[in-house]
Amino acid sequence: MKPLVRNAALNSYIELSRSLGIDPRELMKRVGLDPAGLAVQDRWISGVAVTQLFELSAVASRREDFGLLLAERRRLSNLGPISLVIREEPDVRSALELLVRHEYMYNEMLHSRLSETNGLATLKVALEPGEAMPARQAMELAVGVFHQVLRGFLGARWQPVSVCFTHGAPADTGTHRRAFGPVVEFDREFNGIVFYASDLSVPNPMSDPLLHAYARQYFDSIAVSRDTTVPDRVRELIEVLLPTGRCSIEQVATSLGVDRRTVHRHLSASGESFSSLLNTTRAQLAEQLVANQRRSLTEISGLLGFAAPSAFSRWFGQRFGCSPREWRNRRTRQRHSGEE
Known part of the structure; x- marks a missing residue:
């Protein structure tokens, strides 16, 4: 690279x-x-x-x-x-x-x-x-x-x-x-x-x-290590590009100055794919964002790169086994019970 x-x-x-x-x-x-x-x-x-x-x-x-x-x-x-x-x-x-x-x-x-x-x-x-x-x-x-x-x-x-x-x-x-x-x-x-x-x-x-x-x-x-791997670079770019609604392997490849096949080859060598990194990164961000009561679910949907809140809800349900609102309410109850 x-x-x-x-x-x-x-x-x-x-x-x-x-x-x-x-x-x-x-x-x-x-x-x-x-x-x-x-x-x-x-x-x-x-x-x-x-x-x-x-x-x-x-x-x-x-x-x-x-x-x-x-x-x-x-x-x-x-x-x-x-x-x-x-x-x-x-x-x-x-x-x-x-x-x-x-x-x-x-x-x-x-x-x-x-x-x-x-x-x-x-x-x-x-x-x-x-x-x-x-x-x-x-x-x-x-x-x-x-x-x-x-x-x-x-x-x-x-x-x-x-x-x-x-x-x-x-x-x-x-x-x-x-x-x-x-x-x-x-x-x-x-x-x-x-x-x-x-x-x-x-x-x-x-x-x-x-x-x-x-x-x-x-x-x-x-601070990040000087020896950043390709998956690390792709993961960072995914985080940056998700809120723009233009997060794709083509956009990542353009940012890296290579073609999509080169990105695919490097990720495969690390046992990853663009889809797997996208889903993992989205899931990590979703947990942080949904737990924040000050952010609306519509706003979070946009920050995670979904075209509509309904698409976000479907993805979230498949990933976490419940709706974003249910997950948020559950975390809130757990937090309050812990305080008590």
């Missing part, structure tokens, strides 16, 4: 594209991405498709700085749940190390490394989409986002020693100098940021010591 990225990688893409006079939805369809799926931030999509999309957008808009313009629109919160933890880390070093160590949780293409020597810290950034392809825009986006994160901790006037790119300079370097200052360099041997190692010890002004432990506990509860 080729690496995936979260839908959040396309945050502000639609708005930026339209501001530059290009049709973002048409370009997305050309690389096999579903524009309607952007509403689901935690959905996984093909890293190759996203990389191709950025290159096509740069050509269509005639802006060699497309990736960097996108980076300028990013906020720390765009990184998802990990941003809540990073915000509470005590200093720049711990925040940056956490971001690098868990980068696979939001971008499986991204491979970064932080090192220190002779008073300088070097953050090297690499992208591995799984095949040889142009990735200038995606790289500038990645380096630009890291730069934004560092500036968020160190202040708007902070400037690194240098910002390096392996590719050549664009015809107009105005955006790059606005973003990075006069220290941006091209045709270097690596992509990344060089800055003073002392910056890593700067206290994080956003951190609240009382919230740090809670933030870490929360993150530990949602």
